[in-house]
Amino acid sequence: MTCKPDDATVSAWIGLSRAQRLATAGIEARLKAADLPPLSWYDALWELEKAGECGLRPFELEKALLFEQYNLSRLVDRMTRAGLVDRCVCPDDRRGQTLKISGEGRALRQRMWAVYGPAIAEVIGERLAPGEADQLAALSAKLC
Amino acid sequence: MTCKPDDATVSAWIGLSRAQRLATAGIEARLKAADLPPLSWYDALWELEKAGECGLRPFELEKALLFEQYNLSRLVDRMTRAGLVDRCVCPDDRRGQTLKISGEGRALRQRMWAVYGPAIAEVIGERLAPGEADQLAALSAKLC
DNA sequence: TTGATGTCGATGCGATTGCATCTATATTGA
């Protein structure tokens, strides 16, 4: 049975939550200031770019991004309308489709990384001593 | 100048983000399954309960919760309509108001904690060895 | 086969968020 959390657990949860929200806000603000789309667009573009030629099915992207199905459907809508992603026919499953990043999509991802990368460095990297980032990554991994 | 983040920093950021989102989703799902309002309501109620008799100004709550001003305004709206929070006149500043938790609000916070507490234990506590929670809290604090 | 059930993705609708801006009051400085 699951009982009440101890104080250390509560502090960890509150800290995790605040840290992530502050970092996200900082990063999103920098993207917006540079007239770039939100983080979720970057994440989608990056997953699709990593997937390469064969692309990804929407449900795969959904799992990779931890998105709700309906939100992913609409995100893909917007990105397709923006010319960043191509919806291709899926040979194996006629219910589905295959998503591929376009040239424009690749270009936008690069422009976003030019802002996103330094933002991560500023918001996370500069605040952690060497080795602490690894610790944080390891602890986070245990929660997934 | 801020340059590119190193790999450890990127891993820390991605891990932090995924861990927080998964944990949040798990906790919110449990609240919803118990027919309870979302986490933000709990957070607001808890801040107001901690503040005690003298209550809090909306802008103080805004800072405590890391909310946008307009979102806080509307959250308070909904919670007031639900009878959980009282808007009181603010003697010092006639532009503003003082927010106080109601009896109903206190009661709801308790009922929420009965779900929220175990949820934290399950999603965070059970996945971290003793001491790791403290480490995570300490690392998170460096990011704030 | 074929009927029952499961999975993929889209969508109508109401709720919430983000942006810009507004009103009212407070503060500051000439």
Add this chain to the structure above:
DNA sequence: TCAATATAGATGCAATCGCATCGACATCAA
């Protein structure tokens, strides 16, 4: 004092989210 500026909080409107559900195809069991 009083005009200029700043701060507290609300709100109209468009974009996005959450929920429920749908249509289309796939899979599985008899």
